[in-house]
Amino acid sequence: MTSTDSTAQGAGRSARPLLNPRLAEFGTTIFAEMSALAVRTGAINLGQGFPDTDGPAQVREAAVRALREGRGNQYPPGPGVPELRAAISAHQQRFYGLDFDPDTEVLVTAGATEAVAASMLALVEPGDEVIAFEPYYDSYAASIAMAGGVRVPLTLRAPGFRPDLDALRDAITPRTRLLLLNSPHNPTGMVLTGEELNAIAELAVENDLLVVTDEVYEHLVFAGEHRPLISLPGMRDRTVSISSSGKTFSFTGWKVGWVTGSRELVAAVRSAKQYLTFVSAGPFQYAIAEALALPDSYYEDFREDLRAKRDLLSAGLREAGFTVHEPRGTYFVTTDVAPLGEKDAVAFCRALPERCGVVAVPNSVFYDDPEPGRTQVRFAFCKKQEVLQDAVARLGRLRLGA
Ligand code: PMP
Numbered sequence: 001m002t003s004t005d006s007t008a009q010g011a012g013r014s015a016r017p018l019l020n021p022r023l024a025e026f027g028t029t030i031f032a033e034m035s036a037l038a039v040r041t042g043a044i045n046l047g048q049g050f051p052d053t054d055g056p057a058q059v060r061e062a063a064v065r066a067l068r069e070g071r072g073n074q075y076p077p078g079p080g081v082p083e084l085r086a087a088i089s090a091h092q093q094r095f096y097g098l099d100f101d102p103d104t105e106v107l108v109t110a111g112a113t114e115a116v117a118a119s120m121l122a123l124v125e126p127g128d129e130v131i132a133f134e135p136y137y138d139s140y141a142a143s144i145a146m147a148g149g150v151r152v153p154l155t156l157r158a159p160g161f162r163p164d165l166d167a168l169r170d171a172i173t174p175r176t177r178l179l180l181l182n183s184p185h186n187p188t189g190m191v192l193t194g195e196e197l198n199a200i201a202e203l204a205v206e207n208d209l210l211v212v213t214d215e216v217y218e219h220l221v222f223a224g225e226h227r228p229l230i231s232l233p234g235m236r237d238r239t240v241s242i243s244s245s246g247k248t249f250s251f252t253g254w255k256v257g258w259v260t261g262s263r264e265l266v267a268a269v270r271s272a273k274q275y276l277t278f279v280s281a282g283p284f285q286y287a288i289a290e291a292l293a294l295p296d297s298y299y300e301d302f303r304e305d306l307r308a309k310r311d312l313l314s315a316g317l318r319e320a321g322f323t324v325h326e327p328r329g330t331y332f333v334t335t336d337v338a339p340l341g342e343k344d345a346v347a348f349c350r351a352l353p354e355r356c357g358v359v360a361v362p363n364s365v366f367y368d369d370p371e372p373g374r375t376q377v378r379f380a381f382c383k384k385q386e387v388l389q390d391a392v393a394r395l396g397r398l399r400l401g402a
């Protein structure tokens with residue numbers, strides 16, 4: 001996994017490394033490394049996935065109002081402010097017909113990242129196996145490690161990146177505690193189909209497994225639709241469903257995320273969460289409550305805007321000689337740089353700013369065994385049209401061998 005400089009020795013005390021060995025393989029995240037590279041070189045940053053335009057002005061103003069009116073400036077309630085819990089519950093009903101009691105079945109977290117970490121700490125005991133798709137979103141491996149769990153990868157392979165359900169069945173052992181799933185999937189853009197969701201749900205029920213689902217890109221599906229696994233038969237009481245406002249409303253810095261699930265599972269996750277941050281983002285919670293209630297047209301326009309950007313960047317990358325794995329969801333496109341004569345995604349990404357003034361992220365660091373992703377490179381398209389056009393023009397220079 002992603003790692004640099006993580007083995008520093010304790011100065012003069014002993015030969016013992018400073019960093020807990022469970023975390024030794026996790027150095028600086030690739031996102032931090034590549035964003036720093038973008039700043040240093042002045043390159044266009046299509047690496048770390050954050051929009052270059054803030055979300056709706058009325059949502060930002062709602063946060064300003066909350067700050068001015070003193071709502072959320074002191075510790076909000078541990079589970080989240082009632083307005084936001086009600087809005088999350090209404091969102092689950094409106095988009096998926098799912099009922100969650102805002103008082104006991106909804107928990108506000110410091111982004112999806114804390115929700116994943118708290119779920120692992122709450123539900124995984126040392127030695128428990130956690131099955132997750134690879135390439136992984138990088139915080140998964142670290143969160144499993146912090147809980148003392150053992151990660152078991154289920155490799156998604158190009159083209160298509162569909163999960164191999166027979167391999168999933170084979171990966172389940174008596175030590176398997178939970179499945180940690182992500183759909184729409186970062187970085188590949190894969191979106192689980194109804195059939196795949198049914199098969200996964202059946203396996204979970206058959207083997208009495210818990211499932212944690214990361215659905216932060218739920219509103220960015222370009223082909224088909226997002227269906228929460230928790231809505232399937234037998235899944236209501238065994239699924240922790242996670243999402244976040246960062247992607248949907250383009251305020252990634254606010255870190256307002258949430259968990260929905262049964263009273264028992266939400267209580268378990270809350271037990272861990274209360275000792276991680278206790279609470280966060282007070283005034284922003286009120287603003288996201290308003291954001292969630294935006295009309296359907298907001299969600300549709302957001303998706304269509306990103307669809308156009310996906311198409312623009314994908315066409316440009318193809319033109320520049322990349323193999324493009326068109327994403328069905330998320331705001332990332334995974335490419336293969338082998339047709340450009342490249343052999344290693346990390347080396348390619350480190351050199352790219354110098355070669356043409358663009359930053360991207362190597363997918364190989366999101367695999368336990370980097371081989372299947374050795375030449376895969378991810379580009380984010382949550383950027384202004386003109387920035388993407390400029391990036392495409394720059395990437396075109398690669399073809400000319402400049
Ligand atoms: N899960 C996935 C799949 C992500 O891509 C991200 C990052 N954008 C997160 C979780 C983290 O979300 P948050 O910023 O809400 O913590």
Ligand code: GLN
Binds near residue numbers: 029032048049050186
């Ligand atoms: N989720 C974002 C991405 O995949 C990055 C978030 C982070 O920097 N940890 O690019």
